Amino acid sequence: MxxxxxxxxxxxxxxxxxxxxxxxxxxxxDKPIPAPEFAGITDWVNAKAMTVADQNGKVLVLHFWTNGCINCVHNYPHYVAWQDKYKGEKSFVMVGVHTPEFDAEKDVDRIKERAKKNKLTFAIAVDNDAKTWAAWGNRYWPCVYVVDKAGNVRHKWEGELGDAGYKQVTGQIDELLKEAAPKAK
Structure with a gap:
């Protein structure tokens, strides 16, 4: 042979x-993947403290980013577009988990300034100790997760969205918004 x-x-x-x-x-x-809970959040920007579990019944778009990452900056227009598109949608919530790569990015005032400058009005969980990053098993900046109304991770996009990624994730959000919310137990 x-x-x-x-x-x-x-x-x-x-x-x-x-x-x-x-x-x-x-x-x-066929195998639901429950969304991990926020862990070790050191501060909140644009929102009061919340939990992932509190978002059940809503479509949650959770994205990891840091304000010193150019790839993350390239996603800002897409985040703003989602803020605008789903502004009146009560079944939609977006949370940016700011996990710094470098110590200078841990400054909450800098995070607030960058958010304001770039019109990022969504809730920002400051993950300075990378505990939420670890809980989600995240590996990249930026990374977008879409969680359904039952609290399960249904979609994930690693890296810059670009036009194709934005369209794909937006389509996924739209589909999940059409699904019925789970019945209360």
Whole structure:
């Protein structure tokens, strides 16, 4: 038997095993992933303290960002567009989790100034100790999560949105807003 063929087959089998083990290839729509709770929030900007659980019955768009990240800055127009589009929608809430990469980004006055300058009026959870970042298992700035009315993470977008990402996530938000809220237990 040809050694290259055997090696290729073995590598393909190994790759498939890794792909399945990492959770790819599964239909995650049937497996709700509960949204983690905020953890260790050191301050709130534009809002009073809240919990993720308090948002049940609403579509929650939660995004991780930091004010020193150019990729995050490139997403600001999309965040403002969502603020405007869903302004009167009582079943929608957006929270920016500000998790600093560098110590200078921990300054709450700087966060407030940047939010005001860029018309970011959504609730901002200041995650200076990266505890919410860790609770969500987040890895990138920026990263957008969309949580359904039952409190389950349904969509995730890592990196800049760009026009295509904005349209895709907006479509996901619109679809989730159409879903019925879960019945109270």
């Amino acid at each position: 040809n050694a290259k063929l055997v090696l290729t087959g073995a590598l393909l089998a190994l790759g498939l095993c890794a792909w399945v083990a990492l959770g790819h290839g599964e239909d995650k729509k």
